[in-house]
Amino acid sequence: MDIINKRRSIRKFIDKPVESEKIEKLLIAAMQAPSAKNQQPWEFIVVNNRKILDELSKYSNYANAVLTAPVSIVLVSNIEGLQNPEFWEQDMSAGTENMLLEAVHLGLGAVWLGVNPIQERMDFIKKLFDLPDNIIPFSVVPTGYTERENKFVDRFNKDKIHYNKW
Numbered sequence: 001m002d003i004i005n006k007r008r009s010i011r012k013f014i015d016k017p018v019e020s021e022k023i024e025k026l027l028i029a030a031m032q033a034p035s036a037k038n039q040q041p042w043e044f045i046v047v048n049n050r051k052i053l054d055e056l057s058k059y060s061n062y063a064n065a066v067l068t069a070p071v072s073i074v075l076v077s078n079i080e081g082l083q084n085p086e087f088w089e090q091d092m093s094a095g096t097e098n099m100l101l102e103a104v105h106l107g108l109g110a111v112w113l114g115v116n117p118i119q120e121r122m123d124f125i126k127k128l129f130d131l132p133d134n135i136i137p138f139s140v141v142p143t144g145y146t147e148r149e150n151k152f153v154d155r156f157n158k159d160k161i162h163y164n165k166w
């Protein structure tokens with residue numbers, strides 16, 4: 001798939017809002033991800049308020065992309081009542097990646113910013129949004145239009161492939 005090959009981490013955005021239809025498509029894509037026992041632990045905080053974005057950018061030294069993004073989506077997990085609680089991080093990863101791929105499809109740039117399992121990052125975001133105990137921050141995806149294009153980088157490495165034995 002072309003979008004898988006083209007997807008790159010984009011960390012700088014131009015001053016142009018992302019249409020609400022496109023934001024909805026990003027959320028739809030995340031919710032289409034596979035999850036253990038189809039438990040769909042994800043919930044989303046869509047942040048497009050500049051003041052809150054600036055605050056959010058302080059959750060980590062590696063979150064500067066939030067500063068120029070017109071919108072950032074905070075992916076959080078509702079860990080209450082999960083059928084397969086051991087797998088929620090993997091479910092959330094699948095949702096995050098789906099969102100990144102949809103961003104490429106929509107002509108946007110985006111980047112996966114790590115939150116879970118780093119405790120201080122999770123605590124910062126929990127406090128910022130006053131999250132209840134059962135809601136755990138997982139990742140942040142800033143997105144927007146960009147001057148830098150998503151472009152193919154060849155990472156195929158046949159040394160990493162093993163057939164039938166190590």
Ligand SMILES: Cc1cc2nc3c(=O)[nH]c(=O)nc-3n(C[C@H](O)[C@H](O)[C@H](O)COP(=O)(O)O)c2cc1C
Nearest residue numbers: 007008009010011060062063065111112113114115
């Ligand atoms: C779990 C995870 C956490 C990441 N955290 C950050 C981050 O905190 N800040 C950042 O700028 N990029 C982050 N990235 C993006 C990676 O740096 C990026 O995917 C990697 O350098 C490969 O580049 P590419 O996405 O352009 O292929 C993260 C990616 C993953 C999968």
